[in-house]
């Protein structure tokens with residue numbers, strides 16, 4: 001399998017650095033839309049067939065394999081069967097949680113989350129949020145999904161200003177995504193989480209793959225790391241269901257959804273095996 005060449009000079013340099021010194025490479029991926037195809041109900045998410053096995057094979061060749069997700073870390077591990085990947089680090093809730101070797105650590109949950117939990121159902125009722133609007137309570141954040149409404153974008157537009165007001169009052173931040181708005185604690189994002197892991201592992205190269213707005217801070221972090229001398233490659237998981245605006249343009253390489261990412265990882269594994 002041929003490894004596709006990234007479209008940018010920086011991306012090609014990073015892929016070359018990863019291949020020449022895999023033991024110091026760090027690769028990290030978003031979960032939904034990147035490792036797992038988008039589905040109507042988040043509780044039904046499952047990884048692209050074969051992709052976890054590829055991550056496991058790569059874990060034997062690369063310095064660090066990680067997942068950086070907006071999901072709770074334990075949820076991503078359970079839905080993805082990520083505990084099958086030796087040594088994987090799963091950073092959940094945009095970096096507020098860390099799962100590794102079956103153990104989880106997390107920062108404290110701010111009290112604003114309880115306020116949102118108490119007020120959100122009444123708020124959505126009072127707004128006449130359409131049938132199919134669904135609240136995902138993730139413990140340390142709550143996400144309002146509209147994918148299963150008749151008009152997801154209109155439903156999102158209806159609730160968004162009111163969710164911004166509620167988040168402000170609760171001291172939380174609003175995280176927009178693919179047919180979802182999340183109210184979550186501030187102070188962490190995927191960029192900070194990725195940079196901290198790169199520093200901790202003294203990584204010599206970094207690759208990050210994502211598909212949604214919450215992944216842009218990680219793309220930005222890769223650009224900053226390049227300026228600090230760590231070659232970096234960003235990969236967009238594009239798909240028929242539509243990656244978030246701006247992601248493909250910001251990436252060094254675009255693959256066609258989780259299936260395209262699996263093909264890329266297969267090519268990477270073969271290239272590393274060839275040595």
Ligand SMILES: O=P(O)(O)OC[C@H]1O[C@H](O[C@H]2O[C@H](CO)[C@@H](O)[C@H](O)[C@H]2O)[C@H](O)[C@@H](O)[C@@H]1O
Nearest residue numbers: 031032038039040042069070071147178179180
């Ligand atoms: O950082 P991620 O791992 O990409 O998590 C981001 C959000 O993903 C999930 O929602 C998205 O995927 C769902 C399942 O495919 C889909 O139904 C939904 O429309 C998408 O927005 C998850 O439910 C959220 O909690 C995550 O924050």
